[in-house]
Amino acid sequence: MNLLPAIELETAPDPHYCVIWLHGLGADGNDFAPIVPVLKLPLSIPIRFIFPHAPQIPVTVNGGFVMPAWYDILEMQIDRRVDTDGLLASVAAINGFVEREIGRGIPQEHIIIAGFSQGGAVAYHLALDRETPLGGLLAMSSYFATTELIHTHTANLSLPIEIHHGLHDPVVPEHLGRAARDFLEEHGYAPVYRTYPMEHNVCPEQIEDISAWFSSVIAA
Numbered sequence: 001m002n003l004l005p006a007i008e009l010e011t012a013p014d015p016h017y018c019v020i021w022l023h024g025l026g027a028d029g030n031d032f033a034p035i036v037p038v039l040k041l042p043l044s045i046p047i048r049f050i051f052p053h054a055p056q057i058p059v060t061v062n063g064g065f066v067m068p069a070w071y072d073i074l075e076m077q078i079d080r081r082v083d084t085d086g087l088l089a090s091v092a093a094i095n096g097f098v099e100r101e102i103g104r105g106i107p108q109e110h111i112i113i114a115g116f117s118q119g120g121a122v123a124y125h126l127a128l129d130r131e132t133p134l135g136g137l138l139a140m141s142s143y144f145a146t147t148e149l150i151h152t153h154t155a156n157l158s159l160p161i162e163i164h165h166g167l168h169d170p171v172v173p174e175h176l177g178r179a180a181r182d183f184l185e186e187h188g189y190a191p192v193y194r195t196y197p198m199e200h201n202v203c204p205e206q207i208e209d210i211s212a213w214f215s216s217v218i219a220a
Contacts, residue, residue: 112138136162167198170199
């Protein structure tokens with residue numbers, strides 16, 4: 001399949017790990033690409049970061065304005081009605097990157113999926129609907145939009161999962177982050193849930209936690 005456009009950055013030649021990082025609504029891959037040097041990850045373990053650009057589509061809650069989006073947002077209360085067809089199409093598109101990285105020689109258990117807001121909803125489904133586990137899942141300021149569609153697999157129960165949310169998030173309310181955590185715990189997963197005194201964004205303390213989590217997943 002044809003892959004979406006994306007930014008690729010490598011911390012050193014011949015990567016052993018890959019992080020596929022999905023942006024939020026209205027942004028693109030450039031949104032998180034500058035974070036790579038800020039993470040200060042060890043150069044001894046080379047990592048390839050991939051920041052795909054979502055397709056340009058009309059977004060209902062924005063009056064049909066065309067913008068980068070992983071799926072349509074049908075209502076302001078984002079979890080009430082979900083564009084599951086669009087979301088699953090994005091899951092398939094990002095799985096194309098996963099398969100390419102496997103073809104490039106990176107084991108699937110060395111591939112980490114990260115996503116912010118809309119990107120996190122795609123990341124949840126992609127990482128947890130697989131019959132074989134990836135390396136980890138990082139969901140930031142997001143929600144688990146497809147709990148009724150997901151096929152959980154026991155092989156994924158040990159998947160490292162980190163969930164971050166702003167306590168004052170007006171876009172994706174924090175209770176949706178907690179709902180995702182509760183769903184995962186009820187199904188045998190052991191997510192780590194962290195909150196920060198912020199709105200719908202990323203803060204310096206969180207970046208430190210992301211760096212520490214990446215390092216721990218890679219060290220494991």
